[in-house]
Amino acid sequence: MQWLFDHEGRKYLDLFGGIVTVSVGHCHPKVVSALQDQIHTLWHTTNIYRHPKIYEYVEKLVAKMPGDLKVVYLVNSGSEANDLAVLLAKAYTGNHDVISLQNSYHGDSTALMGLTATQSYRMPMPVPPGFYHAMLPDPFRGIWGGCRDSLSQVPGSCSCPGDCVTSDKYIHQLNELLENSVPAGQVAAFFAESIQGVNGAVQFPKGYLKKAQELVKTKYGGIFISDEVQTGFGRTGDAFWGFENHGIIPDIVTMAKGIGNGFPLAAVVTTKEIAAAHTRATYFNTFGGNPLAACVGKAVLETIEEDHLQENCKVLGKYFIEQLMDLQKVHPLIGDVRGKGLMLGLELVVPGTKQALKVADVSTIHEDIKDHGILIGRGGRYNNVLRIKPPMCINKEDVEFTISVLDETLKNFLN
Ligand code: PMP
Numbered sequence: 193m194q195w196l197f198d199h200e201g202r203k204y205l206d207l208f209g210g211i212v213t214v215s216v217g218h219c220h221p222k223v224v225s226a227l228q229d230q231i232h233t234l235w236h237t238t239n240i241y242r243h244p245k246i247y248e249y250v251e252k253l254v255a256k257m258p259g260d261l262k263v264v265y266l267v268n269s270g271s272e273a274n275d276l277a278v279l280l281a282k283a284y285t286g287n288h289d290v291i292s293l294q295n296s297y298h299g300d301s302t303a304l305m306g307l308t309a310t311q312s313y314r315m316p317m318p319v320p321p322g323f324y325h326a327m328l329p330d331p332f333r334g335i336w337g338g339c340r341d342s343l344s345q346v347p348g349s350c351s352c353p354g355d356c357v358t359s360d361k362y363i364h365q366l367n368e369l370l371e372n373s374v375p376a377g378q379v380a381a382f383f384a385e386s387i388q389g390v391n392g393a394v395q396f397p398k399g400y401l402k403k404a405q406e407l408v409k410t411k412y413g414g415i416f417i418s419d420e421v422q423t424g425f426g427r428t429g430d431a432f433w434g435f436e437n438h439g440i441i442p443d444i445v446t447m448a449k450g451i452g453n454g455f456p457l458a459a460v461v462t463t464k465e466i467a468a469a470h471t472r473a474t475y476f477n478t479f480g481g482n483p484l485a486a487c488v489g490k491a492v493l494e495t496i497e498e499d500h501l502q503e504n505c506k507v508l509g510k511y512f513i514e515q516l517m518d519l520q521k522v523h524p525l526i527g528d529v530r531g532k533g534l535m536l537g538l539e540l541v542v543p544g545t546k547q548a549l550k551v552a553d554v555s556t557i558h559e560d561i562k563d564h565g566i567l568i569g570r571g572g573r574y575n576n577v578l579r580i581k582p583p584m585c586i587n588k589e590d591v592e593f594t595i596s597v598l599d600e601t602l603k604n605f606l607n
Contacts, residue, residue, distance in 0.1 A: 193218045194583045194590060196567065204562070205582075205590055208569035212389060212422045212535070212581040215450030216495040223453055226491035230484050239266075239481050249486040252493050253459065256432055259441040263467040265460040266481035270421040270448030271299030273458040274383075276475065277417045277444045278303065280462060281381035284469035285413055289374045291366075292383040294328035295573050297390035298419055307383055310390060310573070326369055326404075328388075329362035329396045332528045332539065333546070333573070336361050355399025362396075363403045370412050379414030381444075386434030389422035392577030393530050393537030401438040415443035415466070421458075422535065425450045425492075426502030427584060429509045429533030437532065450584075453492050457485040501584040505533035508591060512536060512580070515595045523602045525549065536580040538598075539572065548574035553605070560601040566594060 194217060196204045206214070216223060230245065237243060250264045267273050278290055290307060292298060298307040305314055306323025319325070328334060336358040370379065382404055388394040405416040423434025424447045431437050433445065443466060448458035456479070479485075496502060513529060516538060520526040527541030540549040540557065554576045561568050561578075569579030582590070 193220075194586045203565060205566045205586075205593060207580050207582040207586075207594065208567050209450075209581060209583045210454055211449065211569065212427070213449040213452075213454055214583045215425055215427070215453050216492055216499065216501060217453075217583045217585040220453065220491075220495055222495050222498075223455075223488055223491040226487045227455070227484060230487040234483050236479075236482055236484075238478055239476075242481070243483040243486070245483050245490070246481050246486045249490040249493075252490055253461070256493070257445070257461055258433075258436070260463040260465075261441070261445060261461045263462050263464055265462075265475060265477075266485070267458045267460065267477050268456045268479050268485075269299075269458050270419075270446065271301045271304055272477070272480075273421070273446040273448055273460050274299045274307065274417075274419060275301050275303050276460050277383075277446050277462075278307070278381065280444060280460070280466055280470055281415050281417060284466045285380045285415060287378045287380040287413060288322045289324065289378050289414075290322060290381050290383060291324045291326050291370070291374075291379060291408070291414070293388070294325045295330075295391040295394070296325070296328075296383075296385065296388060298383060312575075313390070324369060324373060326382075327362060327365040328391075328394065329359065329400045330394050331358070331397060332394070332530070334358075334362070352398070355403070356397035359397040359400035359403060362400055363407060366404055367407060367411075370408070374412070376411075377413050379408055379412035381414050381417050382408040383417045383419065385419045385421070386423050386438055387428065387532060387535055389535070389579075389581075390571050392539060392572030392579060393532075393535055395530055395532065396438075398438075401435070402440050405440055405442070416440070417444040417446065418442035419446050421446060421448045422450075422581070425584075426496050427505055427533050427535050427581070429502060429506030432502060451492065452485060452488050455485055455488040457489050496584070499585060504586075505584050508586060508588065509533035509536070511588065512591045512594075515591060516598075519595060519598060519602075523599070525602050525605070531580075534580070534582055534584055534586070537572070538578040538580070540576045540578065548572075548576040551575050554578075557601055557605050560604055561597060564597040564601060566597050 524543035528539040
């Protein structure tokens with residue numbers, strides 16, 4: 193279900209799913225009954241004694257992974273997953289430096305304060321040593337702007353015959369950073385989402401991620417970690433994992449949020465070779481791989497298949513973005529419409545410019561949308577992007593309702 197009710201019984205269309213977490217819908221009956229069944233049997237043993245349900249789940253999860261990504265670590269949150277991924281990359285490569293993209297969000301543990309580049313989410317402290325932030329290949333705000341990922345649903349957005357030419361410029365910048373700031377051959381990992389989530393559905397020019405992976409691997413000895421915390425589990429529509437839209441197979445994939453539909457569950461998936469590098473210290477996590485979480489995770493995976501939710505993301509995402517682009521034609525407050533599947537962003541600007549609309553003005557619009565019965569997310573470097581990442585079960589009427597509410601609230605703002 194995509195509806196929420198407040199304490200007075202008011203109904204809201206949930207377009208943010210508890211921050212991209214409610215993947216198959218609130219209280220989906222299959223997930224509820226999987227949890228209820230297990231609650232009466234066994235809650236917890238730690239991974240000292242592994243429950244058969246955990247194996248059943250992990251087998252199903254591994255079947256969704258391409259290539260040699262066959263080893264699964266179950267943890268409880270995206271931050272834990274990314275922490276472990278950094279650790280694995282360092283153990284495997286023997287290197288220490290980790291690269292992420294500007295304005296990225298990868299978690300808020302002390303270690304990840306280096307990886308998370310968004311200032312507003314970092315503690316007021318310098319970037320810890322060994323972490324570097326590469327220039328963000330942002331087609332809307334980046335210095336080479338213009339050209340977008342031709343794999344996105346934005347029609348005719350990229351006219352480059354092969355890989356987008358702007359991707360080469362950003363790769364050149366990445367190389368400059370690595371050559372000048374990071375001791376050669378010292379990179380442990382390049383870390384990225386396939387579409388930036390917290391930063392407001394920023395997509396990269398076609399070819400960028402693939403070339404970044406190659407550059408970091410061949411010249412600097414580092415591996416590629418794909419943070420699928422928001423983009424995974426079919427949300428982008430065309431693919432089950434966001435990285436598949438870029439024709440790449442990462443060395444490590446991290447996942448959380450939608451994996452458990454709101455139940456604490458997250459995972460790191462990697463190859464046997466990389467996992468083998470971690471043998472000098474046992475990885476221990478008291479709650480990771482808890483039988484309750486495993487049952488929920490399995491029910492979520494099955495529901496995505498049975499309810500055809502990836503397909504729904506594809507079809508409705510395309511419809512949604514077309515409708516939003518039509519809205520943009522009549523509302524110059526909308527500077528950019530972007531995203532893929534049901535991971536969309538609407539960037540609000542001062543009409544006729546790329547200047548971000550003032551935070552207080554965005555808040556006014558945001559509140560008005562809520563008053564009209566829709567919960568929508570916010571994000572972006574300037575907190576001016578409306579983020580649409582609903583439960584993957586929304587329907588065409590929900591899209592039409594959203595478009596009419598956006599139309600009205602943007603008009604209200606100008607009047
Ligand atoms: N990676 C990404 C892309 C995220 O969006 C988030 C959470 N917003 C995290 C990691 C951290 O996940 P958690 O809050 O579960 O620790």
